[in-house]
Amino acid sequence: MPHAARRDGSRRLRYGRLPHRARARLLHRDRVRAVRCTAVAARDLWGRPLRHPDSGDRRRGSPLRRVRHGRRRPRRTLEGAREACRGAESSRRLFDCGGGRGRGPRAQARPRAARSWRRRRVRLAGRPDPQAARARRGTGSASRRDRRARRAQSQGGRRAGPQERAAAQGGVDAGPQGCLQVMAQAKKITPRAQDFSEWYNDVIMQAELADYSPVRGCMVIRPHGYHVWELMQRALDDMFKATGHRNAYFPLFIPMSFLAKEAEHVEGFAKEVALVTHTRLKATGKTGAQAVMPDPASLLEEPLVVRPTSETIIYAMFAKWIQSYRDLPLLLNQWCNIVRWEFRTRLFLRTTEFLWQEGHTAHATEAEAEAEARQMLGVYRTFQEQWMAMPVITGLKTESEKFAGALRTYALEALMQDNKALQAGTSHNLGQNFAKAFGVQYQTAAGGLEHVWNTSWGVSTRMIGGLVMTHSDDNGLVCPPKLAPVQVVIVPIWKSEEERGQVLGVGDQVKAELVKAGIRVELDARDSLKPGAKYFEWEAKGVPLRLEIGPRDVAAGQVMTARRGGSKAPLKLDGLARTVATALDEVQAALFKAAYERREAHSIRGVTKQQFLEFMKGAGGFAYGGFCGSAACEGEIKQQTAATVRVLPDPEFRSPEGPKTCMWCGKPSVAEAVWAQAY
């Protein structure tokens, strides 16, 4: 509302002590207006009869209109004008041109010089920038900044008002010194305590993990983020191979009818599949976005579904490949992208398109399939604990939370720093559901014909979101060394050119040594930034260990080390690779320990209904308690507390003493459950 702010008229300048030129202009304008006013009675300035503005005369500039506006306006005072003037660019222009600087031969000859002069002058005068002016007026036009806030809100966060945000960014309403303070403030990450969602987005943006894309609900994974994914892929892929799986690739497009073949499955995904219905575009002759449209002649007889998961097409192929028990087990995996048309999206956690891995296997017996599903759950657990340093609870999903089409779904659940649970991976025993739907049969040794037993299991780029929310802090990303794209950054420090040579010499040497030891290391030799700026940058990007090398270190044959979030200490150059490797291991272990302790500190066991309600209303976390197994109870709990059963935990995670009754309804308990509010 840029206009409303000024309805109080404080912007109005009277002639007062304005520079000559500005004064003359205003005088002229008002004189013209006065003439127009006199014409209102019957005719305009050009003698044409006046019509009412609403009667078809659309010229808002008509004298009648102007006068009506004029009457409504309150009187302006010189004081009000001066006050407004302090933040107003337009008035600044008036003042400047009064000095003859904006115009005239000199300015025309060197327009850039004039502009620079004005910039300097503004800086020297300490005049606040327009943002400050806006903040002082206490209004906010909803534009891009607000849009971003709203986007955050639509993604589950709370919207911060313009003023609140301004305050958070530090000192923008600080009057004449405003612009100086804005320049001094450098913190770009919203603190967790203030707004967790905003913090999460900030960390991802500052660490350059990802960015928003022009396509709503989709994101771009930037090199730094993709590198994390590649490291995840490598570790997991090695484990998949070690357990006998091979990679393959199945098509992105699936015939729509395939989804319909398994009743539960189609129901589970119907609401979020994208369809390909046409194969050609056609020029419309219009311009802009309407320049092309789908060619009606190219309408597909059967639409293609963009895979929301690949069970159907994979088992259709399995039917072709599997004939005998000798073909089993068939153990495949594919790395690919997936599309699920989500309405509420969040970077990494829930996007319309995401990357994942989906394993699909076929077995001769139910026991074998069950063992496979359990085995892969274990693989995921190992990966998440040992690589991601993220503690997880494994267990069984309830009927309402299981995968559409599965017999049983197992999952891994991690607790984020805002005490909400994140499902970090799933492994399904699909039974014979898909085998029957797609006719995947094999001949047994005895000569009979049987349907195979299938499993599927997957983890996705969502784990990167889990990684962020498990370890990171208000300074940015904290990345466990095993998944850190850059494990060590070397920041050289120098004053003279001579020192630069020495320091970089040692830096190169150290880098080579670490690379040789298999450590991912970066030497930041940029001379456009001061060392301090580099520290902040690499911290935001989650580098676990920093080595500083300055002239004093060179002289002493040492480097300064600083762990992410820790203190500095000198290290001898001798045997550096080994000490660094040890330090990285320690960091990895410490991150897991801290995350584990945090989770346990926010877990409550053997809850009563009353405790449960308070727990979920308060800080939240994992609540362990008895569960009767009824969907009705689940629904009621979800409605009242927003918490759901995350898993029925595996024995290792269960409480020493099992619950006897459902913590909600008091009926006999069928299993201990872990509840939490979830992503």
Added chain:
RNA sequence: CGGGGCGUAGCGCAGCCCGGUUAGCGCGCCUGGUUCGGGACCAGGAGGUCGGUGGUUCAAAUCCACUCGCCCCGACCA
């Protein structure tokens, strides 16, 4: 579908109400110099079809109409 709001430089925003100077500010970016042990400074510079189309006017970022895109609220649906 109804109501409201917003589109100006890569980002965040002034300017519009009341048309008139070369459309500005902060951050970021480029060049040069001085700096460099926790977010440097100075100087110079690049970058804008003011969402689009049409209209009014001697003159439109500014007024009018239409249009495109985005956001919020409500309704509908679940």
